[in-house]
Amino acid sequence: MLSISDISVRIAGRLLIDNSTVQIVPGARVGFVGRNGVGKSTLFSAIRGELPTESGSISIPPRWRIGSLAQEAPDGPESLIEVVLKADQERDALLREAESADDPHRIAEIQTRLVDIDAHSAPARAAAILSGLGFSTAEQARPCAEFSGGWRMRVALAATLFSAPDLLLLDEPTNYLDLEGTLWLEDHLANYPRTVIVISHDRDLLDTSVDQILHLDRCKLTLYKGTYSSFEEQRASRELLDAKHARRQADERKRLQAFVDRFKAKASKARQAQSRVKMLERMKPVTALVTQDVREISFPTPERMLSPPIIAVDDVSVGYDPKKPVLNRVTLRIDTDDRIALLGSNGNGKSTLVKLLANKLQPFSGRTTRAEKLSVGYFAQHQVDELSLDASPYDHVRRLMPDAPETKVRARTGAIGFSGKAGDTLVKSLSGGEKARLLLGLATFFGPNMIILDEPTNHLDIDSRAALAEAINDFPGAVIMVSHDRYLIEACADQLWVVANQTVTVYDGDLEDYRRMVLSVRGARGGSRERAGERGKQGVKESAGNSVSPGRGRNEKRKPLKQRIAEAEAEVERINAIIAKIDAALALPDLFTRDPRQAAQLSKARAGAEDALRRAEEDWLQASSQHDQATG
Helix, strand or coil: CEEEEEEEEEECCEEEEEEEEEEECCCCEEEEECCCCCCHHHHHHHHCCCCCCCEEEEECCCCCCEEECCCCCCCCCCEHHHHHHCCCHHHHHHHHHHHHCCCHHHHHHHHHHHHHCCHHHHHHHHHHHHHHCCCCHHHHCCEHHHCCHHHHHHHHHHHHHHHCCCEEEEECHHHHCCHHHHHHHHHHHHCCCCEEEEECCCHHHHHHCCCEEEEEECCEEEEEECCHHHHHHHHHHHCCCCHHHHHHHHHHHHHHHHHHHHHCCCHHHHHHHHHHHHHHHHCCCCCCCCCCCCCCCCCCCCCCCCCCCCEEEEEEEECCCCCCCCEEEEEEEECCCCEEEEECCCCCCHHHHHHHHCCCCCCCEEEEEECCCCCEEEEEHHHHHHCCCCCCHHHHHHHHCCCCCHHHHHHHHHHCCCCHHHHHCCHHHCCHHHHHHHHHHHHCCCCCCEEEEECCCCCCCHHHHHHHHHHHHHCCCEEEEECCCHHHHHHHCCEEEEEECCEEEECCCCHHHHHHHHHHHHHHHHHCCCCCCCCCECCCECCCCCCCCHHHHHHHHHHHHHHHHHHHHHHHHHHHHHHHHHHHHHCCCCHHHHCHHHHHHHHHHHHHHHHHHHHHHHHHHHHHHHHHHHHC
16 A cells, blocks of 8 residues: 655745645556646655655555656667566566576576566567557567657656556656557556556546546645546535636537537538537536636637638648658648547658648648638647747747737736736746647737647646637637547547548547547557558658558568567577476476475476467467568
């Protein structure tokens, strides 16, 4: 049991946790929530023993292993699968020792322990986790150093999950994932067999993956049983909801009902209309989506509404290399008030599509027609780097209003969430959520007709995400969004577009249908190591498909198979060497009468090694057969 007893934690003179007590039982899956900056990550540091408590104590069973996501992404020449496998330090140490051990008793202990921890199935388990997080079989064999920082953080997450610690601490693990990876992680955490505490602002993860909610508010820790939705209900029962909350929910119901009434008779929208009906049924009366003290988010209304379509794309190919387009023969249209969510794994071209729509990327072929005087507001997390760290929110607004009087500039600065002294705070001193709010305000400053939001919820807490959803729903123009936050998509999107296989298609289903499809596909990929090259990596090349010749395509298919054959052969050789050592030990005179316990251990170890040898030989035969087919 993790026992937190009367602890107080103070950082730089600021009291974050005050005399709080919590008991977390083994096997609990806990979602840790609270506003940004209240001290959630600080508590993790205290649990890991990296930060002393001012008073009280934190008690953890002595044999428990604690695992948490590394702060720095792994790097180096090792392949992704090797990085993940080395995260199980016990297995790695035992395997290295097994190569040099000569003492029969120690050989028996090593092999028995390897069998107990199911060490021989580790490569398959590691591959399944990497696959679930979006890495194809071919990518798993590539050096870690070839991947960008965001992708390497996924590897760090995979390594943490693979090590399966007794206490798993995850701090915003979805920040580096796309929607598809997030869906897989939700399912993985929901079935995690040990204790896990996850800091997250993702409502759906907290509703599908945890059974308790730990809330840090006003320096106090409170543990609630149930999911996040249950937590909201329990907390709402303690606090009377005001008329503002009731009005907001009524507006949300009205919007959902309007969608149902409008599209329930239209065949192409019937399933999405049914999804809104389910949302209405699940919606509890007068649930507080935004707490009283959260700052609202609002988008300026466009000066004029344009005639539809505002963008029409006809047979367009676009990308970064004319010989290898990322998207090919794309045809689509966007109307004045569309709400469109883009789905598809990272690297399939979502960012390329939004750059095309934002007029930041010109097509290689085809035609793009835009409404006259169309203005687009474009938000992406990488734009944080474009903010002036030594300037304030007021300074940024002043640049957009150079001739306006002081009072108007201050008013606009306050309107985007930085009133009073907050408007003069330097950007380098702002939190991640505050920087995101500033970027949203600057991107939509002049009242665009269409807003493009590329992962807008990173660093926003749950209440701010709900405020963003309200702002999107209140905005009269078109909205295109890319997000791993399922709640935001379900609350705002009327259309789902899938970006995959170098094209864009309308998805005729809801997010639950899409979730089942993703888990089905990634589950199959996790169990089938031969599936390779299903996705390119953004930042290296987003596309590798249509311009590749058939002969080269076969060569690309054979490369991972050759490596798999070599790995299987090496595994067979290694296990045969182990069996030879065990046989030599079993052949010692009078072993069974002199030390029957050691003889039993050796026999058990040999049985486990034989089972591992059988699996390795089957893998070799399967890979060889597939290689022969690819060659023929």
